[in-house]
Amino acid sequence: MNRDLVRAIRLLDLEPRRVLAAIAAGVATLGSALALAALSAWLITKAWQMPPVLDLTVAVVAVRALGISRGLFRYLERLATHDAALRGTTSARTMIYRRLAGGDPAAAAGLRRGDLLARTGADVDALGDVVVRALVPIAVAVVMALSAVVVLGLISPAAALVLAVALAVSGVVAPWLSARAARLAESESAAATALFSETAVTALDHAAELRVAGRLDDVVSRAEAADDAAVRAADRAAMPAAFAAAATPLAIGASVIGSLLIGITLYGPDGGAPGAMTPMSLAILVLVPLAAFEAAGALPAAAVALTRARLASTRIVALLDRAGEAQPGGTRTPPDPVHVRAQGVRCGWPDSDKVTAPLDLDLPPGARVAVVGGSGAGKTTLLMTVAGLLPPVEGSVTADGDPLSDFRPDDLRREIGFFAEDAHLFDTSVLENLRVARGDLDEDAALAALRTVGLGEWVAQLPRGVHTSLGGGARAISGGQRRRLLLARALVSPARVLLLDEPTEHLDAVDGAHISRELLDRRGTLVDPGRTVVLVTHQLPVDARPDRVVTVGEGPVGTGNGVSPGEPLGASQRP
Incomplete structure (x- = not known):
């Protein structure tokens, strides 16, 4: 295991007793199979000698008991293994979310949506698969392989040597080939898969807007091209995967044939000469290897799981390292109401040379401020800086002077x-989507907020009202309904300072202008007069009544005032 995989597995916070219980159940399962093979061989050859029936009664009952115990222990092994894995993935996701929430916001916000989804979803699942498909099967296979070799060694050392070599082929060579195939498939298709996720999510979430803009076909084509690239990478990995799939059956055949030839060579006509092999020993010699390979047969899949987990762990660890350690933060509680002030602030993402020109922003309680500017000018970055999610490149942001x-x-x-x-x-009810911002929100308050943003009629038509589940999350509703629902989430939040990033996009011009006017007017009914509103918009109504309009633009890095010679000021304010 490489260092990143070890670090990532620690995120699972595995409990040793649960893992050991899963291994014990797995050993008991395959131990029952091994004992069943040996006992069946003895019973078949003993019955051939036609002894009294009572001589076979105990063996017959034992065969039944072993057959039942094998299924029972398999069930217990599945329960224990999946319990440890599911607990581990829950723990890993919790740790990752906490690290991202408390660390550098650029770590998550700087990734493509599809890439972030892959790292917190499929990559964590790949770590969980290490428990189910790798750690437990490998431990069980080692125990069972040693046991089978020892059992055969008591009968014929030569047959035990043949079995050991065959198990090495099945347990080492086949997994190596499988890991190589998985590494080729995963490494070459990782970028294509991430691009496919991003473009597919974009096409699903914004199909209507892309169609209007005439870009939907281009986005779908990019998704198809990325998917084709991932498929081609999988095809290139098919050759070593085919050899890996053939290695175990060939090893089983070689082991059985080798044991049979050794047994025939040693078999004595009288069955009792010194050094000769009895019929029962010969049967055990042939049947036991078949059971021994049941454990080794899971090792190629274990190698694939480890390879995928190693690649996934590299991506997860890179994300956590970029986020950094969770910052302890201060110890004080912000005043209520809070007076936020930004002085000489230049905003930008860490490790980026794209920053805004300096600006001063005064947000006393109840202020209404509109933020405008071109796409990519830094409006969202300004809001995140004012919220304390990004550190200012220059200047300071304070709350009541602190x-x-x-x-x-x-x-x-x-x-x-x-x-x-x-x-x-989220793929849950309308009410629970609002409770993301305020956990104690009741049904009446949720309905009032939804009516305020223009979703009252829509909710009334839902089969269960606010308790209706949004199957598929944002895909269950239109772009305009999504923006209104997100605005309702903001309105029900306890925040006294609302930093709203383009809440009226995807709404028709009339409704969007109406909501913008209501948000920016101190006398509006959408927001309590004591709450502060900062609204980012591309479509500021001409009759809006904000206290101030801030225009955000880029400023050159390294200049003191963010203004290039001969260029207009990049950030301005007007009353």
């Missing part, structure tokens, strides 16, 4: 809320 870092992060998030335009809608 740096945001002085306050407890959880308390600060409840006081200053950033609501992204692409926030996630």
Whole structure:
């Protein structure tokens, strides 16, 4: 195992007793199979001698008991293995989410949506597969292989040597070939798979907008091309995978034939000469290897699981390293109401030379501010900086004169809320999607918020009202309904400072303008007059009544005022 895989497996927080219980159940399962093979061989050859029936009674009952115990222990092994794996993946995801929440926000926000989904979803599942498909099967296979070799060694050392070599082929060569095939498939198709996830999610979430813009076919074509690239990578890995699949059957055949030839060579006509092999020993010599390979047969899949987990762990560890250690934050509670002020702030992502021009932003309680600017100018980055999610490149952001870092992060998030335009809608009820922002929200308050943003009629038509599940999350509703639902989530939140990133996009012009006016007017009915609203928009109505309009633009890196000679000021404010 490489270092990244060891670090990633630690995220599973596996309990040794649960893993040992799974291994013990697996050993008992295949031990029953091994004992069943040996006892069946004895029973077949003993019955051939036609002894009294009572001489076979115990063996017959034991065969039944071993057959039943094999299924029972297999069931217990599955329960124990999947219990450990599911607990581990839950623990790993919890640790990753906490690390991302408390670390550098750029670690998650800087990734493509499909890539982030793959790292927190499929990659963590690959780690869980290590328990089910690798750790437990490998441990069981080692125990059973040694046991089978010892059993055959008591009868014929030569046959035991043949079995050991065949098990080495099945347990070492076949897994190596399988791992090589998986490495080829995973390494060459990882980028294509991530690109396919990103473009597929984009096509599914924004199909209507892309169709209107005439770009849907291009996005679908990119998704198909990425999928084809992943398939071609899998085809290239098929050759070593085919040899790996053939290695175990060939090893089984060689072991059985070798044991049979050795047994025939040693078999004595009288069955009792010194050094001669009895019929019962010969039968055991042939049947036991068949049971021994049942454990080794799982090792190629274990190698594939380890290879995939190793590649997944590299991506997970890179994400965690980029996020850094969770910052302890301050110890104070933000005042209520809070007065936020940004002075000489230039905003940008870490390790990026793209920053905004400096600006001052004063947000007393109840302020209404509109933020405008071209696409990619840094409007969202400004909101994240004001919310304390990104550190300012230059300048400072304070709450009642104190740096945001002085306050407890959880308390600060409840006081200053950033609501992204692409926030996630979960595959659960409408009510639970609103409770993401406020856990104690009741049904009446949820209905009131939904009616406020224009979703009252839509909710009334749902089969179970606010308890209707949004199957597929955002895919279950239109783009406009999604924006209204996200706005309702912001309105029900306890935050006193609402930083809203383009909440009216995908709405028709009339409704979008109406909501923007209501949000930016101190006398509007959407937001309590005591709450502060900062609204990012591309479509500011001409009759809107904000306290201030801020225009965000880029400023050159390294200049003191963010202005290039002969260029207009990149960030301005007007009352």
